[in-house]
Amino acid sequence: MxxxxxxxxxxxxxxxxxxxxxxxISSSDVSVATLNLDPGVRWLPYSPDVDVRDYIDYDRLVEDYKLGPNGALIASVDASVSHIREMRDELDKIGADYVLVDTPGQMEIFAYRSAGRGIASALSDGNYCTVFLADSIFLSRPSDFVSILLLSYSVQARFHAPQINCISKCDLLPREIYERGLLWTEDPEFLKDDFMSEKMDLHIEISERVLEALLEIGVLGEFIFTSSNTGEGLDDLYAQIQRIHSGGEDQ
Ligand SMILES: Nc1nc2c(ncn2[C@@H]2O[C@H](COP(=O)(O)OP(=O)(O)O)[C@@H](O)[C@H]2O)c(=O)[nH]1
Ligand SMILES: [Mg+2]
Structure with missing residues (x-):
């Protein structure tokens, strides 16, 4: 899996x-299962095959411990660690080739807590990749895009797993922003030039160095423009997931 x-x-x-x-993925006759790891989500656009909400009662945590929404989410994610075995057993019974894992709406609750990485590696026996979605709204300004590059890198640094970066909801992008975004992702020099000519009131020098460091690390890499509405980029994304998993990480 x-x-x-x-x-x-x-x-x-x-x-x-x-x-x-x-x-x-399932249209190509490959079996795929879905796992929801967001304990606080009220509604999902799909019906998950395995669902952390079957194990964790978010509302009960709110009530019993008088927690606010964020505190309850943190407690829920931490508590889900003790149900990894059961969720894995459920997935093993399904026996799909691929498992797509949905994570909590607010990414910091999963991505920046040790529970998140622990859950990812234990559930998958280390056989996983991360797919980072940069909302297309972050293509509005060069500095917005640099900030999402930082976020992408921070996820990669925490999970130490092969990562695929996507610009999500790309159907919402006006044509000129889409094309400029393509240039940025294909050639760092375009991003650097646009970034330097953007009028910013704070710490341009520091930001420039941060950008250079990011480009040096190779964070820009490849971005896939995806849209769930039009289906754009989904073939590429699936091909990348396959490539990563056939590249030796999935023994
Ligand atoms: N136009 C457009 N809207 C999208 C797309 N993907 C998601 N959305 C909308 O964006 C909102 C948030 O999506 P959701 O999947 O719940 O985001 P999540 O919090 O990251 O799980 C919803 O209103 C979706 O209908 C897309 O590809 N294109
Ligand atoms: Mg969600």
Whole structure:
């Protein structure tokens, strides 16, 4: 079983992509299962095969411990660690080739807590990749895009797993922003030039160095422009997931 953990800021389209990518993969006669790891989600656009909400009662945590929404989410994610075995057993029974994993809406609750990485590696026996969704809204300004590059890198640094970067909801992009975004992702020099000519009031020098460091590390890499609405990029995304898993990480 090969796992892909979808991560990205709240509203970046993770849950919707689980649905559209599941449909894309299963249309090629490959079996795929979905796992929801968001204990607090009220509604999902798909019906998960395995669901952390069957094990964790978010509302009960709110009531019993008088927690606010964020505290309850943190407690829920931490508590889900003790149900990894059961969720894995459920997945083993399904026996799908791929498992698409939906993570909590607010990514910091999963991506930046040790529970997140622990869950990812234990559930998958280390056989996973991360898919980072950069909401297309972050293509509006060069500095916005640099900030999402930082976020992407921070996820990669925490999970130490092969990562695929996507610009999600790309159907929402006006043509000129889409094309400029393509240039940025294909050639760092375009991004650097646009970034330097953007009028910014704070710490341009520091930001420039941060950008250079990011480019040096190779964070820009390849971005796939995806849309769950039009299906754009889903073939590429699936091909990348296959490539990673056939590249030796999935023994
Ligand atoms: N236009 C457009 N909207 C999308 C796309 N993917 C998701 N959305 C919408 O964005 C909102 C947030 O999506 P959701 O999947 O719940 O994001 P999540 O918080 O990352 O799981 C919802 O209203 C979706 O309908 C897309 O590819 N295109
Ligand atoms: Mg979601």
């Amino acid at each position: 090969k796992f892909a953990f979808l991560m990205g800021t709240a509203g970046s389209g993770k849950s919707t992509l689980v649905l559209s990518l599941r449909d894309r």
